[in-house]
Amino acid sequence: MIESTVEIGKAASILKLLGDKTRLTMVxxxxxxxxxxxxxxxxxxxxxxxxxxxxxxxxxxxxxxENRRGxxxxxxxxxxxxxxxxxxxxxxxxxxxxxLLEKLEEQGLRISCE
Amino acid sequence: MIESTVEIGKAASILKLLGDKTRLTMVxxxxxxxxxxxxxxxxxxxxxxxxxxxxxxxxxxxxxxENRRGxxxxxxxxxxxxxxxxxxxxxxxxxxxxxLLEKLEEQGLRISCE
DNA sequence: TTAATATATAATGATTTGCTTATATAAGCA
DNA sequence: TGCTTATATAAGCAAATCATTATATATTAA
Numbered sequence: 001m002i003e004s005t006v007e008i009g010k011a012a013s014i015l016k017l018l019g020d021k022t023r024l025t026m027v028x029x030x031x032x033x034x035x036x037x038x039x040x041x042x043x044x045x046x047x048x049x050x051x052x053x054x055x056x057x058x059x060x061x062x063x064x065x066e067n068r069r070g071x072x073x074x075x076x077x078x079x080x081x082x083x084x085x086x087x088x089x090x091x092x093x094x095x096x097x098x099x100l101l102e103k104l105e106e107q108g109l110r111i112s113c114e
Numbered sequence: 115m116i117e118s119t120v121e122i123g124k125a126a127s128i129l130k131l132l133g134d135k136t137r138l139t140m141v142x143x144x145x146x147x148x149x150x151x152x153x154x155x156x157x158x159x160x161x162x163x164x165x166x167x168x169x170x171x172x173x174x175x176x177x178x179x180e181n182r183r184g185x186x187x188x189x190x191x192x193x194x195x196x197x198x199x200x201x202x203x204x205x206x207x208x209x210x211x212x213x214l215l216e217k218l219e220e221q222g223l224r225i226s227c228e
Numbered sequence: 229t230t231a232a233t234a235t236a237t238a239a240t241g242a243t244t245t246g247c248t249t250a251t252a253t254a255a256g257c258a
Numbered sequence: 259t260g261c262t263t264a265t266a267t268a269a270g271c272a273a274a275t276c277a278t279t280a281t282a283t284a285t286t287a288a
Contacts, residue, residue: 002206002207005207005208005209006207006208007209008135008138008139008142008208008209008211009135011138011204011207011208012132012133012134012135012138013133014133015129015130015132015133015138015204016129016130016133016134017133018126018129018133019126019127019128019129019130019131019132019133020126020130020275020276021122021123021126022276024122024125024126024129025122028122036234036235037234037235037236038233038234038235046277047277047278047279048234048235048236049235049236049237049238049277049278049279049280050276050277050278051235052235052236052237053236053237053276053277054276055235056236056237068284068285070234070285070286071233071234071235071284071285071286072233072234072235072285073234073235073236085207086204086207089203089204089206089207090125090129090200090203090204092116092203093116093119093120093125093199093200093203094119094120094122094125095119095121095122097122134245134246136246150264150265151264151265151266152263152264152265160247161247161248161249162264162265162266163247163248163249163250163265163266163267163268164246164247164248165265166265166266166267167246167247167266167267168246169265170266170267182254182255184255184256184264185254185255185256185263185264185265186255186263186264186265187264187265187266
């Protein structure tokens with residue numbers, strides 16, 4: 001049962017954010033593991049600024065948080081967000097994307113940020 | 115509990131569709147009541163082609179169905195869609211938009227399509 | 229302090245989106 | 259049949275989106 005609702009315009013803006021395969025995969029991954037930018041760059045084979053811009057949109061919407069750890073910035077799901085229940089519910093419909101991280105691990109690229 | 119998952123690219127495309135306030139509101143309304151195009155035109159104060167195009171996107175994705183009834187075409191949620199569980203779950207997070215239909219009713223504009 | 233690494237921001241451009249107006253199609257009715 | 263109503267499609271356009279390359283900022287380490 002859903003305990004609280006999200007105003008429909010806000011909900012649309014969150015869904016639009018999640019309506020991009022790259023961002024949706026990012027959020028699904030963050031649901032299980034915190035990640036840094038460089039990991040996403042490897043996973044998505046995309047330029048660092050492109051990744052940074054996706055993360056910024058998610059951060060601006062309050063969906064993710066960032067925490068600096070040395071020279072790395074670690075992103076995590078913001079479980080305090082008003083939208084977290086909606087996001088979580090959406091993620092439940094998606095297959096795990098953890099194989100992407102496992103592939104990184106095999107290449108020894110995961111360690112770089114830890 | 116979620117019984118089956120949606121491939122992440124497909125899910126993203128559905129969420130992108132729902133990531134538009136007009137379409138999201140349409141789908142939320144259709145969750146409770148079948149509607150025809152002319153009702154949406156009144157509700158959203160938008161041109162008929164604009165409404166038609168939104169509905170076409172939703173239909174192409176399998177989210178809604180259409181049924182001709184005389185000169186009207188009645189749209190309804192496609193409960194047989196693979197995406198229906200995801201869509202339904204999203205809708206559960208939204209406040210009812212039925213007041214929009216009630217407003218129509220007050221203006222005597224709902225009857226026109228029945 | 230200088231160099232290297234990780235990340236963010238700015239500027240730019242191609243593509244997509246969401247509307248508009250104009251027109252076509254389909255059904256109902258006189 | 260021709261007129262009206264409901265809807266769809268086509269063409270066009272401004273704004274948004276998502277990538278790119280170039281550059282700035284921040285941290286670490288030599």
